[in-house]
Amino acid sequence: MNEHQQTLWEFMQQQSDKLLTQTLQHIGLTFVSLFIAVLVGLPLGIFITRKKQFSGAVLGVAGVLQTVPSIALLGFMIPLLGIGAKPAIVALLLYALLPIIRNTFTGITGVDAAVKEAATAMGMSKWQVLFKVELPLAMPVIFAGIRTATVITVGVATLASYIAAGGLGEFIFGGISLNNTNMILAGAIPAALLAILFDFLLSRLQKINIKKLKTASATLPLLLLLLSSFYLLPSAYGSKLKAGFTPEFMGRQDGNLGLISKYELKIQTLVINDAVMYKAAYEKQLDVISGYSTDGRLKAYDLVVLDDDKKIFPPYYAAPIVRESSLKKFALLEKILNLLADKINDSTMTALNYKTDYLHQSPEQVAKDFLVASKLWKPARNGNDGTVRIGSKIFGEQYILASIYSMLIKGYTDYDVSTKTGLGGTKICFDALTNNQIDFYPEYTGTGLLAILQPSHKVVDSLTHSKDETYNYVQREFETKYNIKWLKPIGFNNAYALMMRKAQAKNFGIKTISDLKRFLDKK
């Protein structure tokens, strides 16, 4: 990579293979789900027009399913169906059900009663009335429902990448994590275009002259089936072990790219969301995952970190990064935040994370216990001398840090605090900071270097072997480029790490990443 800023077009050309695969996966995923949703929803919709007493219950359940947040729904699917295509398809089809059932019901009940009566009176059987009269006449309304479902599904399908089902979400969420706008757009633009395209095509189908309705009704299932088959096209190559990496890890030099270039690691890789990755490893859906070295789930799920013997993962020391303007506005802020400097080492952080991730204690509780134990705790003063806005990324450790900082500020100053926790990635957090929507958030030196500053390879290589050099470099650059100050590091190093189940690693004698490579290369 040279210094030249890559354009979106260049990115898309460079990644055209992946883009095509992801687009096909996306289309496939959308239409497999849609096809099944039609297969389920249409008969169900017809059924409740016949047995009206069930209509409330069926529409109610479908409506509730619709309101379950998509990530949560995907999360529910993992214990039941594991990761990959199956749970994604089920989740997507559940989302698509409501509009299809509701419009089938509305469409059929909306057919003129006189026409239905005439059909019966002519001597048509119930099925003949349904297929010759009710369905054809309800078809425009049913099409409208399928159309709504399609657009919803194209959108929600981006989330399928969270559970290793592929699709354009891989680029979108990878890009958000990597602060790579080109990558986000390379996923988002095709996804939006797909939604618009399918909506347009279905709208044409919907407006089709009543005369051609019969042909239209016949082509739709075929079309759905054809598009569904796209999902089967990009078949994954197999390997002995299966890896699941976060979208962020996939695109990073200090992640999968480094694994490939420096270790020459060849492993079947799925893209998966951080929130479900550990569990998937625990449940043997995945063998190797890209985690964080301080993650509490490491302990909870009995995983072991593989030694990075070629040093591709740079140091990730955590420290709060603050807007210069905020430091001026809140004179006491720097001093208070530095109270935490060197207070939390790796094992302390893992233990804290374990409490939230595995014991399910609230981040506030964990933060308070920690402060009390370290004799830093002071009760809140409930002052109102301005409000400090704290941001955090969307994982447990950041929640804990945000809570600790919040308590420190409230206890030691008269500032009030508002927290904006759960910002979905480096890019979102950092943009919030530069756009003055938050005053500070905890960041990691490695992330600051590789995801935000993105200097040349040479610079990276010269820095990453040393904790202090990395810190000094990012501190200097942030100051001049963004007017953002790195305060003192908190102490722990939350670096990327490859991890495996303890038992499996022991079984195969894998301790380092090089061991892993050798194991994979053995025939």
Next chain:
Amino acid sequence: MIKVKHLSKNFGKVKAVDHISFEVKEHENLILLGTSGCGKTTTLKMINRLIEPSGGEIFIGGKNIFEQSPEILRRGIGYVLQNNGLFPHYTVAENIAVVPQLLKWDKKRTEKRVDELLEKLHLTKDYLHVYPNELSGGQQQRIGLARALVADPAVLLMDEPFGALDNVTRSKIHAEFKALDELKRKTIIMVTHDVQEAFELGDHICLMDKGKIIQDGTPAELLFKPKNDFVKEFLKEQRLLLEFKTITVKSIWHLLSNEEKTEPGPGILANYNDDLWRVLERATFSNAKRLHMMNLENKEVKTVTFETLTAAFYKYKKQQAHE
């Protein structure tokens, strides 16, 4: 032809139809007349089992209809609805061909029959591939009638078939209806709330109220021998008109004296079987002073004036009342 015995239908506690019995002879037109909610439509719909009765029996051509499958039964009964109930997604030709398709007729036979009906109903072939929403109300109703007649069923049920039409179109269709030879071979039960229509088209009227038949008789019987005050009251408003429409030249023939010699002048030929209303209408239209008419039974010819005709009409009415 059609026999209805103790037919009832309850909707919850409401007795929509309450133990009614009537009979329709072959090729007869029976009118079920009454205000809305009197049970006439429910009665009609029980005859092709669109509504299953709560009790009673119905025989068509001697067969108990509840012993046949409803689909087979319905394919043998023509049905015409008030709002025509044409299938909006079918062309005129396809609409008419619904029953032949269900009966699995071959294409040629269906086409031939559709063409034949269109001609009889004064519609050109241009309409065959047109959709119902492109037709006028009168045309739609004709297609609805064609659809009911296409398989030449012996029985025709009509639920306020002309109710949605304007007056001009309606009287035009009435005239066609009476002239259509296809219909003369049918046993027809028609529901209407329009007294005039009932009297014009019915051989025989069942006046219904609150699920019961109040009087079952010919138009003349209803007019001149009302069973009770309800019947009288029901016919009160249009009484004179109905009387003129019910009494035919034939029925007052014996009261007419031949006045050929006393009143010279232009005249028209009045049909023996026409009702007086029609005769007077035609006479007024052509400004005729004299009416020539011939008894179709014995070929006797009479020429009368308006006054004689009116006098005979009143005399006839008086006789009926005293009979």
